[in-house]
Amino acid sequence: MTTALKTATANINDIPTEAELVQRARDMIPMLLEKAESVEKNRMVSPETIKAFVEAGFFRILQPARFGGYEMNPAVFYKVLMELGRGCGSSAWNMMILGVHQWEFGSLPDQACADVWGTDDRTIIASSYPPFGKVEEVEGGYQISGIWKTSSGCDHGAWAFLGGLRRDAQGNVIDRLSMLVPATDYEIEDDWHVFGLAGTGSKSLVVKGTFVPYHRVHSLIQYDKDDRGTHFLYPFNQIFFGSVSAVIVGMAQGGIDEYIRQMKVRTSTLDGSNASLSPYVKDRLGNAVVRVRSARARLLQMMAETTEIVERGELVPTYDRVHHMLDIARVGRDCEEAVMLLFKATSARGIYLSNPLQRILRDVIAASNHITQNADDTAGMLGAYLLGQQLPPMVFGLEPVSLND
Structure with missing residues (x-):
């Protein structure tokens, strides 16, 4: 050392x-x-x-x-x-x-x-995991080039993890990789013009050609026991995908906070009464709260369950991982529904750019479009798995997985 x-x-x-x-x-x-x-x-x-x-x-x-x-x-x-x-x-x-x-x-x-x-333990790392670029395995590592989009916060990173596909000699995909490259090996292209999460600066990283040694590469799919500490035995998808969901829970709670602030002082345009007396204003708030609290509880329960497993030095079983994937992915939809419930009660006042709730709604919608929040396909995978059908490769392992494996 x-x-x-x-x-x-x-x-x-x-x-x-x-x-x-x-x-x-x-x-x-x-x-x-x-x-x-x-x-x-x-x-x-x-x-x-x-x-x-x-x-x-x-x-x-x-x-x-x-x-x-x-x-x-x-x-x-x-x-x-x-x-x-x-x-x-x-x-x-x-x-x-x-x-x-x-x-x-x-x-x-x-x-x-x-x-x-090695010289600064405060160094920050960005990323773009979708396999946009070209990856060629060469002696000692990989030669990569291309454009990796949606690298959130890349202006603050001195390095970046870039996703790529590993292929065999016949061109078949055999693994999904995460490859670590320094900022000196890519340029930032400012193409982030979006309606939600606009402040994330999720610009593109342009790599004109660089070499990534094997020691800076790992599989995003392979999940095996090794000498990692217990805190690193969780599946990659659980920790990364769950982090996205945790932020969305926070955004939705921010929507609840803002709704309460507005409705406590808002008056009805019909009779001047306090808007908070409306049963519909109260009903929407209660139903939004239960959705967000349920999403939060689901994430933390998942962590509690898997912590017991990894602290025994064991890997999280596939059965649990498939269920947890839907626990995570459903958060986006639950929180989007919660904030939309609240937004619809703000009527015309809610559409002004000066009203924070419209920005929160746009951010939650954008965040819920993230691949980690794909509750449709994830629900289908869980249903197929429980019915004895195989899970697709490159999700829970390099090969197809069934309930009996």
């Missing part, structure tokens, strides 16, 4: 508690609310906000302890995201994307961690 790494490990004695981290996130909500409009207009989160997240220790929550991190249960990360999302969806989304990668390093050799954190 290098001197730099020894120093990083030695400085983690004063680790905050889960409660302290969640409170730090909660304390940031007023600041995030104040900046939310400017974040959207600027189409990116400010460096000052990212710095605040760094100083709060949020990027260390999932980072391996031997490289300066807290190596905490991912549920802590989820709870922090749920608070940040109440303030600004785009800012929380950046924290989610840029902060979940620290957990991913648990699937990589120490050399990859040293490449990134």
Whole structure:
């Protein structure tokens, strides 16, 4: 271990508690609310906000302890995201994307961690996992090129994980890869012009041709037991997909917060009475709350169940993983329905750009369109699995999987 790494490990004695981290996130909500409009207009989160997240220790929550991190249960990360999302969806989304990668390093050799954190354990990593580019296996690693789209928060990253397909000699896909490249190997193309989550700065990364050594590559699909610590034994899809859902829960809770603020003081245009006296205003609020609370509880219950498994040093069984995939994916739909319920009660006042609720709705709709929130296909996979049919390859393993496997 290098001197730099020894120093990083030695400085983690004063680790905050889960409660302290969640409170730090909660304390940031007023600041995030104040900046939310400017974040959207600027189409990116400010460096000052990212710095605040760094100083709060949020990027260390999932980072391996031997490289300066807290190596905490991912549920802590989820709870922090749920608070940040109440303030600004785009800012929380950046924290989610840029902060979940620290957990991913648990699937990589120490050399990859040293490449990134050897001199600065605060280095931030961006990503674009869809396999947009060309990947060719060569001696010692992979040669890659192409354009990787929707890299959220890429302006703040010094490295990026890029997705790619590994093929055999006949061109058949045999694995999905995550490949780590430094920012010096790509250019950022500013093409992020969207109606929701506009402030995430999810621009494209252009790679004209670079080499990625094997030690900076891992499979996104293969799920085997190795010498990883227990905190890194969760399936990749569970931790990454679940992080997306945690942010969406936070956004929807932010919608509830805003609705309550508005309806407490709003008056009816018919008779001047307080709008909160309307049974429909109250009914929509209650039904929105139960949807968001249910989504939150489902995510945290999933983490509680799988934590018991990985802390025994075991892998999460496929049966549980298939159920958890739908637990995660359904969050987007539940939260979208919740915020739409509230928005429809705001009538014409809700459509003004000055009304925060319309931005929250747009952000939740955009977030719910993320591939991790595809509840239709995921429900179909679970149903097929329980009926004894095979799951497709490249989702829960390299090969098709059935209930009897």
